[in-house]
Amino acid sequence: MLINVPETVVADALRGMAAAHPELTVDVEGRLVVRRDAPVAGQVGLVSGGGSGHEPLHAGFVGPGMLSAACAGEVFTSPVPDQMVRAAMAVDSGAGVLFVVKNYTGDVLNFAMAAELAEDEGVQVAQVLVDDDVAVVDSSFTAGRRGTGATLFVEKIAGALAGEGAPLERVAATARRVNESSRSFGVALSAVTTPAKGSPTFDLPPGELELGIGIHGEPGRERRPMMTSGEIADFSVNAVLDDLRPDGPVIALVNGMGATPLLELYGFNAEVQRVLTERRVPVARTLVGNYVTSLDMAGCSVTLCQVDEEMLRLWDAPVRTPALRWGR
Amino acid sequence: MLINVPETVVADALRGMAAAHPELTVDVEGRLVVRRDAPVAGQVGLVSGGGSGHEPLHAGFVGPGMLSAACAGEVFTSPVPDQMVRAAMAVDSGAGVLFVVKNYTGDVLNFAMAAELAEDEGVQVAQVLVDDDVAVVDSSFTAGRRGTGATLFVEKIAGALAGEGAPLERVAATARRVNESSRSFGVALSAVTTPAKGSPTFDLPPGELELGIGIHGEPGRERRPMMTSGEIADFSVNAVLDDLRPDGPVIALVNGMGATPLLELYGFNAEVQRVLTERRVPVARTLVGNYVTSLDMAGCSVTLCQVDEEMLRLWDAPVRTPALRWGR
Amino acid sequence: MLDSDFFHRWMTATAVAVDREAGRLTELDSAIGDADHGSNLRRGFAAVTAVLDEDTPQTPGALLALAGRQLIATVGGASGPLYGTLLRRTGKALGDAAEVTPGQLAEAFGAGVAAVGKLGGAQAGDKTMLDALLPAAQALGESFAAAREAAEAGALATVALRARKGRASYLGERSIGHQDPGATSAALLVAALTEAGAARGDDGSGS
Amino acid sequence: MLDSDFFHRWMTATAVAVDREAGRLTELDSAIGDADHGSNLRRGFAAVTAVLDEDTPQTPGALLALAGRQLIATVGGASGPLYGTLLRRTGKALGDAAEVTPGQLAEAFGAGVAAVGKLGGAQAGDKTMLDALLPAAQALGESFAAAREAAEAGALATVALRARKGRASYLGERSIGHQDPGATSAALLVAALTEAGAARGDDGSGS
Numbered sequence A, B: 001m002l003i004n005v006p007e008t009v010v011a012d013a014l015r016g017m018a019a020a021h022p023e024l025t026v027d028v029e030g031r032l033v034v035r036r037d038a039p040v041a042g043q044v045g046l047v048s049g050g051g052s053g054h055e056p057l058h059a060g061f062v063g064p065g066m067l068s069a070a071c072a073g074e075v076f077t078s079p080v081p082d083q084m085v086r087a088a089m090a091v092d093s094g095a096g097v098l099f100v101v102k103n104y105t106g107d108v109l110n111f112a113m114a115a116e117l118a119e120d121e122g123v124q125v126a127q128v129l130v131d132d133d134v135a136v137v138d139s140s141f142t143a144g145r146r147g148t149g150a151t152l153f154v155e156k157i158a159g160a161l162a163g164e165g166a167p168l169e170r171v172a173a174t175a176r177r178v179n180e181s182s183r184s185f186g187v188a189l190s191a192v193t194t195p196a197k198g199s200p201t202f203d204l205p206p207g208e209l210e211l212g213i214g215i216h217g218e219p220g221r222e223r224r225p226m227m228t229s230g231e232i233a234d235f236s237v238n239a240v241l242d243d244l245r246p247d248g249p250v251i252a253l254v255n256g257m258g259a260t261p262l263l264e265l266y267g268f269n270a271e272v273q274r275v276l277t278e279r280r281v282p283v284a285r286t287l288v289g290n291y292v293t294s295l296d297m298a299g300c301s302v303t304l305c306q307v308d309e310e311m312l313r314l315w316d317a318p319v320r321t322p323a324l325r326w327g328r
Numbered sequence C, D: 001m002l003d004s005d006f007f008h009r010w011m012t013a014t015a016v017a018v019d020r021e022a023g024r025l026t027e028l029d030s031a032i033g034d035a036d037h038g039s040n041l042r043r044g045f046a047a048v049t050a051v052l053d054e055d056t057p058q059t060p061g062a063l064l065a066l067a068g069r070q071l072i073a074t075v076g077g078a079s080g081p082l083y084g085t086l087l088r089r090t091g092k093a094l095g096d097a098a099e100v101t102p103g104q105l106a107e108a109f110g111a112g113v114a115a116v117g118k119l120g121g122a123q124a125g126d127k128t129m130l131d132a133l134l135p136a137a138q139a140l141g142e143s144f145a146a147a148r149e150a151a152e153a154g155a156l157a158t159v160a161l162r163a164r165k166g167r168a169s170y171l172g173e174r175s176i177g178h179q180d181p182g183a184t185s186a187a188l189l190v191a192a193l194t195e196a197g198a199a200r201g202d203d204g205s206g207s
C-alpha cells in the first residue's frame, strides 16, 4: 500500500486534496470538505459522507451542481455526528440541509444523531436514504439494501436541483425519487486490502469471482468460477432489470471498484449496452469510470436509474467537482 | 480480468467508448477515436496513440482543447502506420498535423513510417517525441528515455495552442518545449497482468517495490523493501528535481498506475507537496489521478513540468475530453 | 459500593483489552463485515481513557455519560453510536449518586442495553453485540464473574447464528459459522468489570 | 531453385512455429520487455498466411514484399516495422525473377538484415533480433541448416548480453541473464527455411 501508517491515511488524503483543489475548503482536522463559496444564499445545502475508501465518492463530488460538503470517516467507517453537524452548519444558508445517507447501520445511526443535533442548532434537516443494491434481499432478515452506485445519481440530480434554488422538500423528494428509480449490482474479481488489516479481507483465488458484493470488501452472496465480461454483464444487468423493471429510458453507471483498468471497464460497458439493447431498454446517458470504489478491489458494478425528463435535465445540468465535471 | 478473450480486448473497449461518448467518432474496426467535428478549419490537428493499457491516455484525451485523434494499438503494442495515416487525414484541415509520439522503439518506427505515408498523401506532418522518464539513463546504451506522464502535459498544452489557431511550427515547438521542461519517475507496488499473458509480468512479493518502472509492466531499475508514502515521495521527487533543476513554478502530475486507490494517491500527493516545499519549488497547479496507467499495476508516478506564463495559460485553457475537462 | 474510580478502572481495563484484542476483532469483522471493528474500538476507548485521565467526572453517572459521548464522537460506524448509547444511557440511569451498588449498576446496565436494542432495532439471536449484552445484563445481578461468563457464552453462541442486522446480514447463509465481532468486544467490556472490581476485591456480588 | 511456392511454404512454416512458440516468446518478453512479442508475431504471421493463401504473388520478390507490408500493417510494436522491413527489403532485393537460387536468397536476406540494422539503429551485441539475423545471413550462403544453427546460437548468446536497444535496455544490468525474445523469434523464422526446403528436398546449399 502507498501509505505512511494506517492511522493517518484519511488525514494524509485530505491534506493531498487540499493541495490539489484550492477551489475547495478542506478541514483536515475536522475531516470535512466544503464548497469554498458555502453557504450559497437561497440554496439548500447538500451534505453527504461515509467511510473513506470509496473515492472519489464523496469528497470528489463537492462543488457547484453537486454536494455542498462531504464528511470523511475512517476507512469503511461512518463519520461521527460532530462532523455532520459542522458540515450542516457550514453550508446552511437558511434554506435547510439535505443529508444524503447510504443505507448502512453506521451511517444511518450517526446521521440520525447528527440530524437531531443540527436541528437543535437551528438547521432544518431532511434526509434521503440510498439503498439501491439488489444483491441484498430487503427483508426483516437483513439491514436492508446497501447504498452503492445510486449515491452518485442522487448527489448529482439533487445537487442540480438545489443549485436552481428549489426548496428543501422538493430537493428531498426528488432525491428520494432518484433512489427509488435506481438499482445496482456489483461483482468482485479480487478482495480488498484495508490499511488497518494489511491483508485481503477474504481469499479469492484468481479463477473465481464473487457475485453481489458491496463496497466494503465484504464477500458477496455467491462465489463462482470466473466468468467472461459478457457473462458478468448478463448476470448483473439482468439482476438490476428484474428488480427495477424500467418502462422508459435509463442512465447507466458502469462503475469500476477501484483497481479495474479503464480498458476493461469500457469493454464491460460494451457488454452492458448489448444486454440493455437485447432487453429493449433505451439508454439516455452512460457514465463509465471508477466512481464508487472499494479501495483496491478489482471488479465492477452496474447502476441503472430510470429517468423522466426533469431528472435527465438535472443530470445534464452543469457540474464542477473534482471527479465529475461537465456543462458550460 | 474483466474481459471476454484477449484477442478482442481493444475492440471491446472501443465499442464501449463509442456507447459512452457520442461526442466522439469511434472507428472500432480502424482502431481510431476522432473528434466529431474534425477537421476543424484553420486548426492544426493533434494525433497521438500508442499501445492500449494506458487509459485514459490517449483516447480519453480526445476533444476540444486537446487531441484531435488517437490511435489504439494492441495492449502495450504500438499502433500500425495505417491507423496513424488515416487519423492524420481525418483531422487535417490543411493546417497540418502534429504527431505526439512517446519514445519507444515501436512507436517511433511506426509513427515515422506513417509520417512518410501521410506526407505522400499531401498532409504536412511534424512530430514531437516525448521522453521524460528519468529512471532511464539517456545514453547510447539505451533506447533513450521513455515517454510517460509528460505526454499528458504535451497533449494538453499543445492542444490548447492548436485550438487557438497557431501554425504547425509553433504548435510543434511548444510541444517540444513542454517535453524538455518535464521529467517523470515511477514506482510499482505490484506487477501487471496483461490479457495475453494472463499472469503477472514479474514476481513482486507484497513487502517489496520496484523503483524506476515504466508503463508497460516491465520491471524497474531496482527492487527495494517496501517504503512509506513519504519515502517514495522523497525518492521520486528528488529523482525528478535533480534532473529537471527547475528555477520557476511547476505543474505537478501525481499519477496512479491504474490500481492505486485515490485515497492513497491523494495521501501521496500530500507527501509530494511536502518534498516540493522543502526543495523550495513553487507549485502552480496539481493534477491527481489515474491518467497514464499500466493496466492493473498498483503504484504511482510523479511528473513535473516547469512552466512559463504561456504554458500555464495554455494549461488553464478550457478542455473537453472524456478524462480531462475544465474551463467554460 | 462502586465509586467513580471503579468506573474509571472499568474503562481503562476495557481499553487495554480492546487494544490487545484489536487484531482479532478486525479479523472477525473481516470474515463477515468490513475489517474495522478492532481499529474502531481501539480508537474509541483510547479517546475515552484520554479524556477520563485528563478530567475525571466525580460521579459514576457523569463518568459513563462522558465515556459514551466520547465513543459517539470518535468511533463512527455502527459500533460507535451503539456502544456510546450503551454507556451514556447506563450513566444516565445511575443518576448523580457519588457511589452506586452493584445492583444499581445491574439495573442501569439493563437500561443501557435496552437502549441499544431500541436504537439498532436488533433482538436476541440477530447475531449482534446484543447476544452478549442481553445475557450479561441478566447475570450482572448475580456477580461480575457471572456476567462475564454469560457474555462470553453469548458471544460464542453467535457462531451458529445467521445475521439479521448489521453488515453481516448481507451475507445471508454465509454469515453462519463466524463469531460476531461486536458480541466478542461486548464480552471484553463485560469481562473488564471483573478486573475493575478485583483491584479493590469487589466482585460485584453485593447489592 | 526456389520458386514462390517455396517462399509461401517458408511463411507458412514460420506462422506455425510462431503460433506454437507464442507462449514462450511472450514469456521471454515478460522478463525483459512488455509481454507481447508472442501475440504480436502470431497476429502478424497469421495475417501473412491469410493474405498469401488468398492470393499468392507469382514471384518470390513480390511474395516477400507483400508479407513484409502485411507485417507492418498488422503487428505494430518494434517487431512489426523491423520484421516487415526485413521481408520487404529481402523481397525487393530479389527483384522480379520467377525463381531464385539459394545464393541469391542469401544475398537478398543480407540486404534485408542490413535494412533492419539501419532502421532500428542496433548493432551486433545489442541484444536484439540482429544477434540471430546477422550470423544467419552470414551462414545462409552455406546452407539452410547452417543458417538455422547460426541463428539459434546467436539467440542463445543473447542471454549473456546487456541490452542496448529496445525495451530491454531500460533494465540496464538487469537485462543480463535473459534470452532476447526478438532473437528467439528470428531463429524460428530462419529455422522455417529448412522446413520449407525439406518439402522439396532443397537444403539451400546449391547456388
Ligand SMILES: Nc1ncnc2c1ncn2[C@@H]1O[C@H](COP(=O)(O)OP(=O)(O)O)[C@@H](O)[C@H]1O
Pocket: A076, A077, A078, A105, A106, C029, C033, C034, C036, C037, C040, C041, C076, C077, C078, C079, C080, C082, C116, C120, C121, C122, C127, C128, C129, C130, C165, C166, C167, C180, C181, C182, C183
Ligand atoms: N443493528 C444493530 N444492533 C446491534 N448491534 C449491531 C447492529 N448492527 C451492527 N451491530 C454490531 O456492530 C458490530 C460491527 O461494528 P463495527 O465493525 O465497528 O461497525 P461497522 O459495521 O459499521 O463497520 C457487529 O459485529 C454487531 O455486533
Ligand SMILES: Nc1ncnc2c1ncn2[C@@H]1O[C@H](COP(=O)(O)OP(=O)(O)O)[C@@H](O)[C@H]1O
Pocket: B076, B077, B078, B105, B106, D029, D033, D034, D036, D037, D040, D041, D076, D077, D078, D079, D080, D082, D116, D120, D121, D122, D127, D128, D129, D130, D165, D166, D167, D180, D181, D182, D183
Ligand atoms: N532497435 C532495434 N533493433 C533491432 N531489434 C529491435 C530493436 N528494438 C527492439 N528490437 C527487437 O524487438 C523485440 C521486441 O519485439 P516486440 O515485443 O514485438 O515489440 P515491443 O518491444 O514494441 O513490445 C526485441 O526482443 C528485440 O529483439
Ligand SMILES: [Mg+2]
Pocket: A051, A075, A076, A077, A078, A106, C034, C036, C077, C078
Ligand atoms: Mg465499518
Ligand SMILES: [Mg+2]
Pocket: B051, B075, B076, B077, B078, B106, D034, D036, D077, D078
Ligand atoms: Mg509492445
Ligand SMILES: [Mg+2]
Pocket: C029, C033, C034, C035, C036, C037, C077
Ligand atoms: Mg466493521
Ligand SMILES: [Mg+2]
Pocket: D029, D033, D034, D035, D036, D037, D077
Ligand atoms: Mg514486447
